[in-house]
Every structure is written in C-alpha cells, then in structure tokens.
Amino acid sequence: MDKKLLEWYQKNKREMPWRETHDPYFIWLSEIMLQQTQVITVIDYYNRFIKKFGDVKRLAEADEQEVLKHWEGLGYYSRARNLHKCAQVIVSHYEGKFPRDYKQLLELPGIGPYTAGAILSIAYNERVPAVDGNVMRVYSRYFKMNCDISDPKSRAFFESKVMANMPDDARHFNQALMELGAIICTPKTPKCETCPIASECLAKESNSQLDYPIKTQKIEKRHENVSVLLFVNQGKVMIEKRNDALLLKGLWGFPTYGVQMTSKTEKSEVISEDTLMDWIHKNYDFEGQIMTKIPVRKHVFTHLVWHMTMIIVKIESPKSMDYPEVKWVVPTHLEAFPLPTAFKKNLSEEILEMLV
Structure with missing residues (x-):
C-alpha cells in the first residue's frame, strides 16, 4: 500500500x-x-x-x-x-x-x-x-x-x-x-x-x-429568525464587541435579537416592532425609531442557521455614546474592524447609504 x-x-x-x-x-x-x-x-x-x-x-x-x-x-x-x-x-x-x-x-x-x-x-x-x-x-x-x-x-x-x-x-x-x-x-x-x-x-x-465510512446521522441545525440591529445616530452606526456568551465572541458586530423557528420550513418573519423596541430599551437604554427593515439572505453556521433581517434604527441622543465595548463608526470605516461574514456580506451599498 x-x-x-x-x-x-x-x-x-x-x-x-x-x-x-x-x-x-x-x-x-x-x-x-x-x-x-x-x-x-x-x-x-x-x-x-x-x-x-x-x-x-x-x-x-x-x-x-x-x-x-x-x-x-x-x-x-x-x-x-x-x-x-x-x-x-x-x-x-x-x-x-x-x-x-x-x-x-x-x-x-x-x-x-x-x-x-x-x-x-x-x-x-x-x-x-x-x-x-x-x-x-x-x-x-x-x-x-x-x-x-x-x-x-x-x-x-x-x-x-x-x-x-x-x-x-x-x-x-x-x-x-x-x-x-x-x-x-x-x-x-x-x-x-x-x-x-x-x-x-x-x-x-x-x-x-x-x-463507507459508517457515520451516525448529523444533528439537525437549529434555525433562528434574527434581527440585525443597525443603530444610527448623527451619521454613525453602532458596533459592539460581542461578549463570551454570544456566537462570534470577541468580534465586532451589530447587536442581534434572535427567535428560534419551530421548523426550518417555517416562513421567516420579522419580529414585531414593539418586541424589538422593548428589547432595545431594556438592553441599551436607547430611545429610537425603526426606519427600515431589509430581509437579507440566510447565513449558515456549523450548528445554526440565521434567517436575517437588517433593521435600521434611528437613535435619539443615546445616554452613552462611547465606551470600551461599543463604538460609533462612520459606515465607510467599518472595514477597519473584524466583522463576521454574516454581517459583512449583507452590507450592500444600498444599506450603507441608508446609514448616513
């Protein structure tokens, strides 16, 4: 041999x-x-x-x-x-x-x-x-x-x-x-x-x-409806360093709010505005207004599938504009940060223009 x-x-x-x-x-x-x-x-x-x-x-x-x-x-x-x-x-x-x-x-x-x-x-x-x-x-x-x-x-x-x-x-x-x-x-x-x-x-x-080879059946991937939140204020968009409890930890990215789907064939639906705004207020203490919702393609991880919607939220005078784990960035400067592909591939020119 x-x-x-x-x-x-x-x-x-x-x-x-x-x-x-x-x-x-x-x-x-x-x-x-x-x-x-x-x-x-x-x-x-x-x-x-x-x-x-x-x-x-x-x-x-x-x-x-x-x-x-x-x-x-x-x-x-x-x-x-x-x-x-x-x-x-x-x-x-x-x-x-x-x-x-x-x-x-x-x-x-x-x-x-x-x-x-x-x-x-x-x-x-x-x-x-x-x-x-x-x-x-x-x-x-x-x-x-x-x-x-x-x-x-x-x-x-x-x-x-x-x-x-x-x-x-x-x-x-x-x-x-x-x-x-x-x-x-x-x-x-x-x-x-x-x-x-x-x-x-x-x-x-x-x-x-x-x-051959003999291999047991793979575990089914979990499917989630995920809202990717683009907080904008005075021409800048907020990114945060994702913590150890989150997927893609240690990378810079946009806040996400996900809801597990009951089945992978279920129609992807945008989470209600009231639910989102309650979550934003609770986690970020921001007051704001949802401006645009843009359904984008799904992203497949090893064990999980995100069915994503990019949601632009105009923030009115956030109480804290900048601290170590959060940055407000001019959209054209996002390239300087290690953004996960899940976010980066969906930042079309159309979306970037909406952030200014």
Missing part, C-alpha cells in the same frame, strides 16, 4: 504553498486554516497571513483584534483566537520553537491529535499518524471497517491501522493519504478507476464504496 501510494502522490499531488516548506510554523498555520475550510479558499488567506505574521514571534506579539481582522472571512473564529494563544505559549514556554513531543503539542491551545500528528510527521518526519476525515474514509473503504467514524473512540483504531502501514517516509505517506481522500476517494463520487490502491480495496471489490 505505502509504495503505490507514495508513487502516486509524487506524480499527482497538488501544488500548495505550505508544501514548499517543512517549517512547523507554516505547517501548523495551514492545518488550522484547513479545518472546515476548502483548500482553494485557504491559499489566499494563508499567503496574506504569513506576509503579515511571518513567524510565531510576530503572531504572538500581535493584538488579538489584528489577528481576527486578518482571519476575517474564514469563519470559525475560535480557530484564530486559539492560534494567537498558542503562538503566545510557544514563545513564552518553548522559546519560540514548536515542541517535538506529541503530548506537549496536545497541551497547546487549538491543537488536537490530528494537528499534532500533522506537525510531527510533515515538519519533522516523525512516524506519527495524522488521521483526519479523508484518511478515515480511505481506510474505511480499503479495509471495510465497520466502526462509526463519528465515535471519538474510533480514532485510536484508525491510528493503529495507519501506523501498521506507515513507512519511514511518514511525511509524504500522511500527506498522500489525505490527498487520496481529498481528490480520489471522495465522499459521493470516488474515482476508483484512477486510485492507485483500488485493486486491494475491499469496498471496491464488493461495489460498496458508498456504504
């Missing part, structure tokens, strides 16, 4: 900037960015990020808001916060060098078994498995493994299988497995005719490729 796979990888691997180096900083950064995000999207973000934060020391010394701003648009912002914390620990505890010990890597913020394995194998060529969803799919089909990949207990079994096949060239073997799963052994349309190990694949032999 390993010989065929390595030969195939050397001929067919995709060109990616992080494959041009064995520096653990760049390997780590790319692996964090690639979590839940497609390669084609990551490449531009990666190149911009390393241009700004060229090494772990520069990342550690950066302000968190600056890191979040450069992460803007990638989503899953906890990755960026953990990335920043991890860099600070590496600089303060390990003199700016990534530890080469698996257990020490697992103690760092945002690094789990897969990322630790990827760093050790790709950066240092250590014989350590790096088992992600692609690898699980390849092995599930190759061996017809009847274990649920959504069960955390299954990871150890997959890791032992990978270790049993791993050659001395761990660096390229792990990457070859991931590449095979990404471009050949895909979830719905596996390209078995071009797979280098298809002749020994048990699922291929029994024509049961799509039965």
